[in-house]
Amino acid sequence: MSTNKPIKAGPTKAFFVRMLTRDIDLADAILDLLDNCVDGVVRELKRLKTPSKNGSPYKGYWAKIQATPDGFEIWDNCGGIPQDIAEKSAFMLGRTDFTRDSDIETVGMYGIGMKRAIFKMGRHSVVVSQPDSGPYKVEIPPEWLDDEPSDSDQVDNSKNPWQLELVRVGKRLPDNGTKITVTQLNYGIGRQFDNDKSPFLADLEKEISRHYALILERGFAVTLNGTRIKPVSLKLLAPETFGATRGPAVEPYVLTGKVGDIQVDLVVGFYRPLATEAELEDEELVASSRENAGWTVICNNRVVLFNDKTSKTGWGTKGVTPGYHNQFISIAGVVSFRSTNSMNLPLNTTKRGIDTSSEIYHLVLNYMREGLKKFTSFTNRWKKNEEATQEAFSTLQSRRPAEIVKLAKAGTLTKGRTHKELSYYSPDLPTPEEKQKQRRICFAADQKDIELVAEHYFDDREHDRSDVGRRCFDESLKRAKRGLQ
Ligand SMILES: Nc1ncnc2c1ncn2[C@@H]1O[C@H](COP(=O)(O)OP(=O)(O)OP(=O)(O)O)[C@@H](O)[C@H]1O
Ligand SMILES: [Mg+2]
Known part of the structure; x- marks a missing residue:
């Protein structure tokens, strides 16, 4: 006679608390919390039907991070976690509803970021959130992180070890938003939050200034231990009118269009005039300018790769593009992917890198190489003669990539070769006159x-x-x- 016997088959807390947290950098875990704040703003803007404020839709929204050896806190005014979401899913480890937010450009995908970040940092946490319906608190005490001893051979189905409690609180936050506090920091975390012992916070500031460059530029305010973080510049040189000279001109290469549900916008060109031989001999100048060259890849407004100079972004493709070297220090490109279905973005699971097997990324990479090649060839052609290009640069201005795409669209674009939904502008760059007759x-x-x-x-x-x-x-x-x- 056979007897059916329930056996244990669920996950353990240790899996989430000890293992999952190893795969993510501390900085990336904190960026996950900031991503949640920004997603919060995106939901608020939709909910409140806020009209765009002159290219600064995030104005008025903020996130304040306090990181000290005693604890970590992130506080935002980004609308709060709706109570039904908190009750049904926000504190679960993993998403239940993959269709939520299917009409807005968020990056939350897996339902793990907030919890993973909390567990990475410490053993005691409190989330206070205030949506429209009023404030509440969810505490994750240290005991919750431990598994029940598993030596008993009885399976007790009456207890749910994954339950937490939501408590309505009387004290209101000044604005609707969320405040997450983590204390009892894990070994090594407090040291990283100490400026005297670790460069971590300085590096984090730099990462935030890059990762949220677009969002900060559009008005979102992030402070780290009281200091407001400034965005890095992603501007490129471009004329007011594309194709105005009816002859060769220094203009960026632009690609724009929607493939499926993904909006692609690409701009590549120069962010500064060509570097002269004398400038290239100046090691300090080269070291400081080098940071500004390369490809930046953006997904739903988050910078995923910043000024990349590797084959991942099309540098050094045999027979097509040269590898990066200092001569190309003036070249920069920005490519943005946007979709209301964040699963379709070419993001890897940590969201701080590209999923190189993504189909859309491969398609766009061909255009990235084509555009890049134009500017490496131009740089090569004017080598040792850089000063002669100064006039062609003199009429250009530093502009945001989105503005450049708009200006290019006002001119004439060519339909993409393989995808008619894409169109591009490929400039006719000046070539040196009768260069072959010139001798040194x-x-x-x-x-x-x-x-x-x-x-x-x-x-x-x-x-x-x-x-x-x-x-x-x-x-x-x-x-x-x-x-x-
Ligand atoms: N600061 C916040 N403001 C508003 N809502 C938030 C905030 N932080 C978390 N949430 C809510 O909690 C949910 C869970 O967050 P969590 O980061 O764990 O997962 P996710 O963002 O859905 O997916 P991912 O794992 O890809 O980040 C979010 O989907 C969001 O609804
Ligand atoms: Mg998240």
Whole structure:
């Protein structure tokens, strides 16, 4: 006779508390909490039907992070967690409803970020949230993180070890929002929250300024231990009108369109004029400018890759594009993917990297390479002659990528080769005139003589030597043309 016997088959708390938290960096865990704040704003904007405030839709919304060796707190005014969501799913480990938020551009996908971040940092946490319906509190005490001893062979189905309590509280937050406090920090976390012992907080500030560059620029305020974080610049040089000169001009390459439910916008070009030979010899300048070159990839307004210079973004593809080197220090590109279905974005599971197997990313990568190639070729063609391009750059202005896409759309775009939903603008960049006929003249002269000639032409014995040589040549050329000796 067979007897049916219930056996244990659920997850353990230790799995979530000890294992899952190992796969994520502390900084990424904190960014997950900030992502929740921003998703909160996106939901609020939809709920309140807020009209866009001149390109600053996030204005008035903030998140304040306090991280000290004693504890961690993140407090926002981003609308709060609706009580029914808190009751049904927000505190579960994993999402139950994958269709929620299917009409807005959020990044919450898996239903794990908030809990993983809390468990990563410490053993005691309190979430106070205030949606429209009023404030409540959910506490996760240290004992909750421990599993029941598993030595008993009896399965007790009456107890649910995964339950928490939501308690309505009387004290209101000044604005609707959420405050998460984590104390009893885990080993090593407090040390990282101590500026005297660790560079962690300085690095976190940098990561936030990059990851939320677009969102901060559009008005969202993030403070870290009281200091407001400034966004990095993602601007590129572009003219007011595309195709205005009817001839070659320095303009960015632009791709825009919607493939399925993913809006793609790509801009690549120069963020500064070409670096001259003298500039490239200046190690400090090269080191500081290097950070600004490369590809930035953005998904639902979050920067996922920042100024990448690897094959992931199309650099160094055999036979197509060269690998990054300092000569290309003026080139930058920004590509943005937006979708109300965040699962379709080319994001990896930590959301801080690209899912390189994504179909949409591969499709766009071809255009990224094509655009990039234009600007590496231009840089190569004008090598040692960079100053001659200065005039072509003089009419350009630093502009946000979204503005550049708008300006390019006002001109004439070409339909994509494989996907007609995409259209692009591929500029006709200037080429050096009769460069093949140009030759370099190079010779050494006595220093005293150089100083004498420099004084003669420029009233300055120390004047730049290449200018002095050029002036001598120009004068001789004038005389030669007039048939003079
Ligand atoms: N600061 C916040 N403001 C408003 N709602 C929040 C906030 N933090 C969390 N939530 C709510 O709690 C839910 C659970 O958050 P959690 O980060 O664990 O998962 P998720 O954002 O849905 O998915 P992911 O694991 O991809 O981040 C969110 O979906 C959201 O509804
Ligand atoms: Mg989340």
